[in-house]
Amino acid sequence: MIRRSTATAIARAANAIFFLMTSAYCVLSYSSFAYHQFIRPEVFAWPGDFVALHHVFFWLMLLITAATLVPHAQGARGLQAAWAARAYLTMSAGVGVRLTLHPFMENIDMSGRSLAIGLLALVFPLSLAAVDHVIARPAAMGESHEPRLLRACGLTALAVWAAYGIAAPYRLYGAAGIDLPLSGVLLGLIASGLAHLMVFMGLFLVLALVVGVVKAVRLGASVEYWALVAGSAAALAFILDTMAFRAVGFAGPAAWSAAWALAVTIAMVWSGVARHRAADRAGRLDAIDAFLSPLHVESPRRRNALLVLLPVAAFWLAAAVEKLDWDFLLQKLGVLAVWLVAFSLMCGRPARAGSEKASPAEDLIVPIVAIVPSLLAAPAAVLAVFWIALLGATRLTALSGDARLNLEFALDRYAAFDPSFHLLQDAARANSGEAASFYGYLKANTSIAHVKVDPIEVDFVRPLGPPPGERPHIFLFIIDSLRRDYLAPYNSQVTFTPEIDRFAQESLVFDRAFTRYSGTGLSVPAMWVGGMTLHMQYILPFTPMNTLMKLLDAAGYRRMMGIDSISERILAPTPMLTEIDRGVPTRNYDLCRTVGEMSEKLGASLADPRPVFAYALPQNLHIVNAVETPVPEGESYPGFFEPVAAQTRRLDGCFGAFIGHLKTIGLYDRSIVILTSDHGDSYGEEGRWGHAYTLFPEVMRVPLVIHLPVAMAAGVKTDLTRVTFLTDLTPTLYSLLGYQPAAFGPLYGEPLVGRTPDESSRRRDPFLLAASYGAVYGVLRHNGRSLYIADAVEGRDYAYDLSDGGLGRRVEITEGMRALSWGLIRQDVAKIATQYHFVPQP
Amino acid sequence: MTERSPWPRLLAVVVLLSAFAFTSRGGWRGAPTGNPFATSCELDPPRDAAGLEGCLAIFPRDIELMLDLGTLYEESGRDDRAEALYRLALSIDARDADVHVRLGRVLLARGDEAGAARSARAALAFQPGSSRALDLLARPERGAAR
Numbered sequence: 002m003i004r005r006s007t008a009t010a011i012a013r014a015a016n017a018i019f020f021l022m023t024s025a026y027c028v029l030s031y032s033s034f035a036y037h038q039f040i041r042p043e044v045f046a047w048p049g050d051f052v053a054l055h056h057v058f059f060w061l062m063l064l065i066t067a068a069t070l071v072p073h074a075q076g077a078r079g080l081q082a083a084w085a086a087r088a089y090l091t092m093s094a095g096v097g098v099r100l101t102l103h104p105f106m107e108n109i110d111m112s113g114r115s116l117a118i119g120l121l122a123l124v125f126p127l128s129l130a131a132v133d134h135v136i137a138r139p140a141a142m143g144e145s146h147e148p149r150l151l152r153a154c155g156l157t158a159l160a161v162w163a164a165y166g167i168a169a170p171y172r173l174y175g176a177a178g179i180d181l182p183l184s185g186v187l188l189g190l191i192a193s194g195l196a197h198l199m200v201f202m203g204l205f206l207v208l209a210l211v212v213g214v215v216k217a218v219r220l221g222a223s224v225e226y227w228a229l230v231a232g233s234a235a236a237l238a239f240i241l242d243t244m245a246f247r248a249v250g251f252a253g254p255a256a257w258s259a260a261w262a263l264a265v266t267i268a269m270v271w272s273g274v275a276r277h278r279a280a281d282r283a284g285r286l287d288a289i290d291a292f293l294s295p296l297h298v299e300s301p302r303r304r305n306a307l308l309v310l311l312p313v314a315a316f317w318l319a320a321a322v323e324k325l326d327w328d329f330l331l332q333k334l335g336v337l338a339v340w341l342v343a344f345s346l347m348c349g350r351p352a353r354a355g356s357e358k359a360s361p362a363e364d365l366i367v368p369i370v371a372i373v374p375s376l377l378a379a380p381a382a383v384l385a386v387f388w389i390a391l392l393g394a395t396r397l398t399a400l401s402g403d404a405r406l407n408l409e410f411a412l413d414r415y416a417a418f419d420p421s422f423h424l425l426q427d428a429a430r431a432n433s434g435e436a437a438s439f440y441g442y443l444k445a446n447t448s449i450a451h452v453k454v455d456p457i458e459v460d461f462v463r464p465l466g467p468p469p470g471e472r473p474h475i476f477l478f479i480i481d482s483l484r485r486d487y488l489a490p491y492n493s494q495v496t497f498t499p500e501i502d503r504f505a506q507e508s509l510v511f512d513r514a515f516t517r518y519s520g521t522g523l524s525v526p527a528m529w530v531g532g533m534t535l536h537m538q539y540i541l542p543f544t545p546m547n548t549l550m551k552l553l554d555a556a557g558y559r560r561m562m563g564i565d566s567i568s569e570r571i572l573a574p575t576p577m578l579t580e581i582d583r584g585v586p587t588r589n590y591d592l593c594r595t596v597g598e599m600s601e602k603l604g605a606s607l608a609d610p611r612p613v614f615a616y617a618l619p620q621n622l623h624i625v626n627a628v629e630t631p632v633p634e635g636e637s638y639p640g641f642f643e644p645v646a647a648q649t650r651r652l653d654g655c656f657g658a659f660i661g662h663l664k665t666i667g668l669y670d671r672s673i674v675i676l677t678s679d680h681g682d683s684y685g686e687e688g689r690w691g692h693a694y695t696l697f698p699e700v701m702r703v704p705l706v707i708h709l710p711v712a713m714a715a716g717v718k719t720d721l722t723r724v725t726f727l728t729d730l731t732p733t734l735y736s737l738l739g740y741q742p743a744a745f746g747p748l749y750g751e752p753l754v755g756r757t758p759d760e761s762s763r764r765r766d767p768f769l770l771a772a773s774y775g776a777v778y779g780v781l782r783h784n785g786r787s788l789y790i791a792d793a794v795e796g797r798d799y800a801y802d803l804s805d806g807g808l809g810r811r812v813e814i815t816e817g818m819r820a821l822s823w824g825l826i827r828q829d830v831a832k833i834a835t836q837y838h839f840v841p842q843p
Numbered sequence: 844m845t846e847r848s849p850w851p852r853l854l855a856v857v858v859l860l861s862a863f864a865f866t867s868r869g870g871w872r873g874a875p876t877g878n879p880f881a882t883s884c885e886l887d888p889p890r891d892a893a894g895l896e897g898c899l900a901i902f903p904r905d906i907e908l909m910l911d912l913g914t915l916y917e918e919s920g921r922d923d924r925a926e927a928l929y930r931l932a933l934s935i936d937a938r939d940a941d942v943h944v945r946l947g948r949v950l951l952a953r954g955d956e957a958g959a960a961r962s963a964r965a966a967l968a969f970q971p972g973s974s975r976a977l978d979l980l981a982r983p984e985r986g987a988a989r
Contacts, residue, residue: 206856213853512938512969718972722940764941765907783907786936804904804936815878817885 006281010274010295012069013129017270019062020126021263022051027109027119028259033450034250034774036111037538038522042566042587044625052106059100063093066129073136082136089132093125111450116255123266130266133273140279140294142222144215145287150208153289153347158201160311160343161421162194165336168316169193169419176685181414188408189415193422200425207232208289225288230272233292238264240337244427247794248330250448250694250774271295289348296345304346311346315339319420324628328693328794332420339421410811417688432796439823440776440793445841446830447776447793449537454839456545459530459749461735461742465555470739472556472612473710474672476663477730479528480592480652481521482622482692483678485514485704486807487641487649494640497650500657501676505706508674509717511753512806513785514705514725516680519696520773524679524727525567525618531731531742532749533769533829535837543571549731553577553614556738561602562616563590579606581617588626592619593655600662607666621648624682624691642684673737674708677727686808694775696790698801698809701770701779703727707753713737719754723764724785729753748829769829778826789814789822798822884908892916906932906939913945917952925949940969940976947979 026048029035043049051058067090074086109115170186173179181189211232215225242260246252251259278294279286290297298304318335326332416423432440485491489498490505518524522538529549534540544550550572553560560575562568563582581598582590595617603613620626627644638646656676663669681700683689692700705725709717728750735742736752744751747766763784770779776793788809790799800818803809834841883889884898888908895912902908909932916925929946932939947962959979966976 209856210853213856217850217853509971716972720940720970720973722938722969783905784939786906802904804906806936806938815881815885817882820882821885 024122031116032251130269130273137276154205162197165421185411234268443793468738498653508708511705523773558614596659694772
C-alpha cells in the first residue's frame with residue numbers, strides 16, 4: 002500500500018517535471034544556439050510531440066494534482082488549506098481552458114516573449130509548493146548534529162567514489178583507443194578518492210557552519226531547515242547557470258535569472274514534498290532529516306540494497322547517455338542525482354541513537370573516522386593528504402618521463418570514464434588574471450544574440466559579371482559528421498567505401514582538410530561565405546556576405562537542393578530553385594533518398610541549358626541518427642564505431658549509384674563533384690562522443706574530395722598537402738569558373754586549384770578555428786600539423802601534434818605555445834569583430 | 844551536564860572552510876612548462892643556424908624549423924646536413940610535398956639524379972603541376988640532352 006505522502010510526492014514530481022519542461026523549452030528557445038541547433042531543426046522528435054500535446058499534458062497534470070488536493074479543498078486540513086487548494090485548482094482550470102482554446106507552445110521562438118512565458122510557467126509549481134506548505138503541517142524538528150553530518154559526508158564520499166570507481170576501469174578498458182596504463186588508472190582512482198573526500202568534507206564544513214551559527218545564535222531548527230532550502234536553491238542556480246546553460250551557449254543576465262527562477266522553484270517544490278513526507282515520519286527529526294524526507298527510505302535493508310545498487314545505477318546512467326551527451330553535461334547531472342541519493346541514504350538513519358543496528362559498512366567506517374581525535378581534524382587531514390598526494394604525483398610523473406603518465410593527461414583520461422571525478426575536476430578549475438581576461442574576451446565575442454549587427458558586403462570579385470570560363474554543373478555533398486578516417490581514400494583499413502574510393506581515384510583528394518567551425522550551425526554558412534564570420538546565428542540578411550550565392554546568381558545556375566533549417570535562414574528565395582526533400586524534416590535528410598530524387602529531377606530537365614548547382618546536407622551519420630540505426634545483421638566493423646561504419650557503407654552505395662547515373666546521362670565529365678563534411682565527430686576518443694563545442698582533431702579534420710570536369714582536370718595545378726578548409730570551396734569555384742577571386746587573408750578562403758602550388762604561403766600561416774556553439778577557439782599552425790585549443794567554456798587549453806596525419810597525439814603546453822596561440826586567437830577574433838563593427842560587451 | 848559553548852567549534856569551522864575555499868581553487872590543472880629559450884623559439888625564432896639547431900633540440904618534430912635550418916645549410920654548401928634534415932622531416936610527415944622538392948634539390952646537387960627524380964615524382968603526387976618538381980624532373984634530362 003502506497004502511503005498518501007508518497008502518492009503526493011509522485012504527483013508533485015510529475016507536475017513539477019511537466020512545468021519545468023515547459024519552462025526549459027521556452028527559456029532555451031530564447032538561446033540562439035539551442036533554438037537554431039536543437040529546437041528548430043527538431044534534432045530530437047520528442048520536444049515536437051511535447052509541444053503538440055502540451056495542453057493535453059496540462060490537463061493530465063491538473064487531474065493528477067487535483068486528486069491529491071480535493072480532500073484538502075473540502076476542508077480536511079482546515080479553512081486556510083481549503084482556500085489555498087481551491088485557489089490553485091481554479092487558477093489552473095482557467096489557464097487550462099485558455100490553453101486548450103489557444104495553444105501557445107507552437108509559437109515559441111527566440112523572442113523575449115518566450116523567455117517571459119518560460120518564467121511564468123514556473124508560477125504553477127511555485128504556487129502548488131506554497132499550497133503544500135499551507136496544507137502540510139511542519140514536522141517537529143531538532144537541530145542537526147555535527148558528528149552525524151561528518152559521518153554522512155564521509156560515507157557519501159566513499160560511496161560515490163566506489164560507485165564510480167568500480168565502473169571506471171570496466172568502461173575504460175571496454176572503450177577503443179584509450180592509452181592509459183594500469184598505473185594511470187590507479188592514479189585516477191587515488192585522485193578521485195581524495196577529491197571526493199575533499200569535496201564532501203567541504204560540504205560537511207558548510208553544513209557545520211550552518212548548524213554552528215544556528216546553535217550559537219539560538220535560531221532554532223526551522224531556520225536551519227530553511228537555510229538548507231535556500232542553500233540548495235543557490236547551489237542549483239549555480240549549477241544550472243555555470244554547467245547546464247553555459248554548455249548550450251546561454252549566458253548573461255537572462256540565463257542567470259532563468260537559473261535562479263528554476264532553482265528556487267525546484268527547491269520550493271522539494272520543500273513542499275518534504276513537508277508531506279516528514280509529516281508521515283514518526284519521532285522528532287533533525288532539520289537535515291526533514292529536508293531529505295523526499296528520498297527517505299525507512300527500512301535499513303532497503304537502504305543497504307540501494308547502496309549496493311548505486312554502482313549499477315551510476316554505470317547505467319553514464320552508459321545510457323554518453324553517446325548522446327553534450328560534452329558530459331547529462332553525465333554530470335546524473336552524478337549530482339547519484340550524490341543526492343547517496344547522501345540521503347547515508348543520512349537516512351533516524352536521529353534517535355541506538356535504535357537501529359549499523360550496517361556492516363558503517364561498522365567498518367565509523368571506527369576509522371572515530372580514531373581521528375578531534376571532530377574537526379578530519380577535514381583538515383583530508384585537505385593535507387590531498388595536497389601532499391598531488392604534489393608527490395606531479396613530481397613522480399616528471400621523473401618517470403612517460404608521457405602517458407603525465408598527471409594532467411592521465412587524470413583527464415581517467416575522468417572521461419568516471420563522471421563523478423570529471424565533475425569535481427571541472428568544478429575545481431578556476432582562472433584568474435590573464436587567463437580570466439582572455440577567456441572572458443572570447444566569451445564576449447561568442448554566440449552573439451539579441452543585438453543588432455548589420456551585414457557587410459563580401460565580394461571575391463567586384464563587379465561580378467557572367468563567368469569568363471565554362472559553366473560546369475556543380476554537385477556539392479556535405480555529409481554531416483562524416484569523418485575522413487571512415488573513408489578508404491584516407492584510411493587503408495577501411496573496406497566499406499569502395500565506391501567513394503573509386504570516385505577518389507578520379508579526383509583530387511586533399512590530405513589535410515579542416516573545417517573552420519566544429520558544428521553545422523556556423524560551418525555551413527562559412528562555406529557559403531568563403532570565410533569566417535561573426536560568431537552569431539545569424540546576421541540577417543545574410544545575402545551581402547553570401548559569396549557562393551552571388552556566384553550562382555551571376556553565372557545563372559539553377560539550384561537543386563533541400564531547404565534545411567540553415568538554408569531557410571541564410572538563402573534568399575529564388576525562382577531558380579528546384580526543391581528536393583520537400584517536407585522532410587532536416588534531421589531526416591537521407592543521402593540515398595536525396596540522390597534518388599536528384600537523379601529523377603536531373604533526368605527530367607536534361608534539355609534545360611542552364612547549369613545545375615546541386616547541394617545536399619544528409620544527416621544519416623549525425624550521432625543522434627547513427628546510434629538509433631541498427632547495424633545490419635552479419636555486418637561487422639572491427640576498429641570502427643559500428644553504427645556509423647554500417648551507415649557509411651550504405652551511403653557509399655548510394656553515392657556510387659549516383660555517380661554511375663551521372664556517367665550514364667553524360668554529366669559526370671562536365672561536372673564538378675565535391676564530397677566533404679561540415680565537421681567530424683568523436684566516437685569514444687578519450688571518452689568523448691559527438692561534437693558539441695569541442696575542437697578535437699577527430700572533429701576538425703574533414704574529408705575533401707573534388708572531381709573536376711575533364712577539361713579542367715587536364716593540367717590542373719594544386720597542392721594536395723597544404724592545409725585546406727571548407728571556406729576554400731567557394732573561392733575555388735570562382736577560380737574554376739574563370740574568375741580571379743580577391744585574397745582577403747587567412748580568415749577567408751583561397752582557391753585550391755589554378756595557381757602554381759609553389760606560391761602558396763598558406764603552409765606557414767596560422768589559422769583561426771572555432772566552435773559553432775561555445776567560446777572554444779583554436780589555432781592551426783605548421784601546415785595543419787599543430788593544433789592549439791583554448792576552451793573558454795571549461796577554462797582550459799589543449800595542444801595536439803597532428804603530424805601523423807591522423808587524429809594526432811596530445812602534447813604538453815609550453816609557455817611560448819600558449820602566449821603565441823592566445824595572441825593569434827585574440828588578434829583574429831578582434832579582426833572579425835572589427836569587420837562587422839561589433840563591440841563586445843565584457 | 845553543562846553544554847559546551849558552540850563558538851570555538853564555529854570559529855574552527857570558519858577557518859577550515861576559508862582554507863578549503865582558498866586551496867580548492869585552481870584544482871589540478873597542469874601549468875604550462877616554461878623555458879625562456881623555448882619560449883623565444885616559438886615567439887621569435889632565431890635566424891642563425893646555431894639558434895635554429897638549439898630550437899630544434901627542444902622541438903625535434905618542428906618541420907618548419909627543419910626547413911629554415913635546411914635552407915641555411917644549403918646556402919652554406921652543407922648539403923649532407925640538409926639532406927639528413929629533410930629525410931628526418933619526411934620521417935615525420937612523409938606527405939609534405941615541399942620537403943620532397945627540397946630533398947630532390949639537394950640530391951641533385953649531390954649528383955644523385957635518380958634520387959632527385961624519385962623525390963620530384965613524390966612531390967608531383969601531392970602537388971600536381973608543381974613547377975619546381977617539374978623543373979627538378981626536367982633538369983637531368985636537359986643535362987643529358989646537352
